[in-house]
Amino acid sequence: MSLADVIAGERNEEGIAAAIGVLKQRFGERLNTGASMREQHGHTTTYLPNQQPDAVVFPQSADEVKDIVRICADHKVPIIPFGAGSSLEGQLNAPSGGISIDMVNMNRVLRVNAEDLDCVVEPGITREDLNVHLRDTGLFFPIDPGANASIGGMTATRASGTNAVRYGTMKDNVLSLTVVTADGQEITTGSRAKKSSAGYDLTRLFVGSEGTLGVITSVTLRLYGIPQAITAGVCPFPTVDDAVNTVIMTIQMGIPVARIELLDALSMRATNAHSGLDYPETPALFVEFHGTDAYAAEQAELFGEIAAEFGGGDFMWASEQEERNRLWKARHNAYWSGLQLRPGANGITTDVCVPISRLGECIRETQDDIAETGLIAPIVGHVGDGNFHVLLLIDQNNSDEIGKAEAFAERLSARALSMEGTCTGEHGIGQGKKSILKRELDGAMHPMRRIKAALDPGNIMNPGKIFPPR
């Protein structure tokens, strides 16, 4: 499928004009049709062209979201929910135009139920702001996809990140949602109970649906006590294989590592250059253990023994927060330092996830593939889950490079599928992976399409995403 197919959409000019007129009356200054505002709300994190919405509206309550959805539904106008703008597969583009609903003002913490280890938030709050809010409760929300994403966006893309290996993904940490569906009704998908067998799991259906089934208006999240002890470590390895074999054995032995991240040699070189560090420029694992003092120490020791078996070199360990932050800086800056490997280049990041027994093979073949393309592309991974990313550094104006990057990403996805994995561990489908999704899910596309049609018969909810043209 060509790029054109991925992003093509038809516009309902008349409806869009009419809806904007009504929205303008209803929202005044909070409806913005300025060019730069619209451009910011199109997609900006891939090689996909920026496809702007026709207007951006800033609701302040669920009732306002209902009004927006009803107005758009009346006029058959696309709706694109917008959180922090950090999604990575074109989820925010408006191929058929329409209205971007920016949730920035719906960023309140509605309740913290410390005794139940949960909270209720509006979708626009970012994960960092949530954790600042929680600071005095002794609790935290662990999911960390890297970017300071919004909770609504993380829910919509089924995000995860560095400590999913211990705390799960958004699928595991959303207890319930309120959602405005395409008919303008707000529904509640669950309760605050820790578990339930009451009817279809609508919560999990909306988690990861990328705005194509409704607009999230609040999220009930699980929280966790901040661990008594956190021990972090960095360990260099002779080869990626050695590092990955260490990961595999760690997971197979059931060592409850809270984070276990791979940076390849190129990423380590980038981070040294970018952050003025002097790590060995070989593949490395960044790990973290959470628990009581004795436990974190015990687990770290066990991990150290495994690493040593696979040639892991001198560990750097840290327990105090400041030291840990210093140690993890390389990992946290991996995206930005990676970009510096080719100043001026655009970074396109793609991700796959495979069963852990195939992880070494998958990364090895991917490194060979990168070498053949001649692209610069460091690899970092949430390897405890079998999930890794390739950051492709390309010249956005060079169509040859874009073509190479696209073909590479497609081969990478196909490789993951051939190893019983998935084309995306955490970024979602958006526009970029629609054709490969069809390959991955095959017959299951049919019930997915039926569900989409049943809940959004007018196809106004983020159209042009997830489903490839038939």
Added chain:
Amino acid sequence: MSLADVIAGERNEEGIAAAIGVLKQRFGERLNTGASMREQHGHTTTYLPNQQPDAVVFPQSADEVKDIVRICADHKVPIIPFGAGSSLEGQLNAPSGGISIDMVNMNRVLRVNAEDLDCVVEPGITREDLNVHLRDTGLFFPIDPGANASIGGMTATRASGTNAVRYGTMKDNVLSLTVVTADGQEITTGSRAKKSSAGYDLTRLFVGSEGTLGVITSVTLRLYGIPQAITAGVCPFPTVDDAVNTVIMTIQMGIPVARIELLDALSMRATNAHSGLDYPETPALFVEFHGTDAYAAEQAELFGEIAAEFGGGDFMWASEQEERNRLWKARHNAYWSGLQLRPGANGITTDVCVPISRLGECIRETQDDIAETGLIAPIVGHVGDGNFHVLLLIDQNNSDEIGKAEAFAERLSARALSMEGTCTGEHGIGQGKKSILKRELDGAMHPMRRIKAALDPGNIMNPGKIFPPR
């Protein structure tokens, strides 16, 4: 809503006769229309009347399931998937007649991927048989709903049980499914990757859908390493409140207990009588810790300190398997020993789940309620999740008692909802909780109905379950 409404259904006599004819030709002896076979396949675990299917068929492969579904779809005949027959809310009844698909012969372990901590099984295998099969791998499947249920049935009802507090529910432990949908196609809902953001989460949609969206033909499950050390303990408490407060603090402190079960004084009396034990006849907590030797011991000690604060009495501890089994016998036999409190009575078990901060209040009010009804009804609970069961002992032939039990169960569910909980933590809706589900989910019933209609337009998949009459 009256009982009659709950269970009413219309029969398609002509279609049923025609489908049985075709199935008989196709399956011969494996299609059974005998009276006792049919009665066994109607529901037998509640006060709901037994509503038999018209025939029971025993497929041996997914292809045979496809044939059965196509034949039934052609003739508009209901399909009721049948596992071990241990569901508790009338899930297996055939209010409109139809064909029960008994999965007993589809009980193979198709693959064990020890290195990836997963396996693929047919739906008819029971959890105990699966664990016997896994014995030599050092792995186990932890979900334990009490009954030796089938994996397919556990998936369909989103089962959990004693160690969900540590290992999650079926929602968390099913990686992927194959399902034959109402159009006779077999779909695969996911991959073996640990996590994915690829499209709608059909896996979680089918988990807990109680056979109303399709027939499960295989289940890919997460497995876990058998812990190095398991420490089990039983601790008596002066009151249920003291026990529950101990649970709340344990969970809030993040102590990773693997099991934490409450038995009330009546249950303890029953178990002493039934199993010839001499536990104190006061409320008790049964706990278990999994981990390394040092860790299990450390956690057990922390728990002991909390219990002591709330008046917890002399602990009995056990680490060796035989001893642990003896200790847990009381818990495992709670259902059977409870029944002996009133010989000849029928046991009706109901469950709710609330946020843990409301658990003490919910159990206290429920005990008062039981006292007022005059019914005998011991309470046991997976209290770490806020989930508990009431075992109502009633005379099945006494309509006054049935009425009391029904009214009690409805009050119990309403109480859970008023405390932001759910009407069922793990038993599902079936026929018994349809009206209360409507109260719980309210507006969300609408998208649920739309999904049902989209995936099963002929309403042949286990009709009469989950959805109340409009």
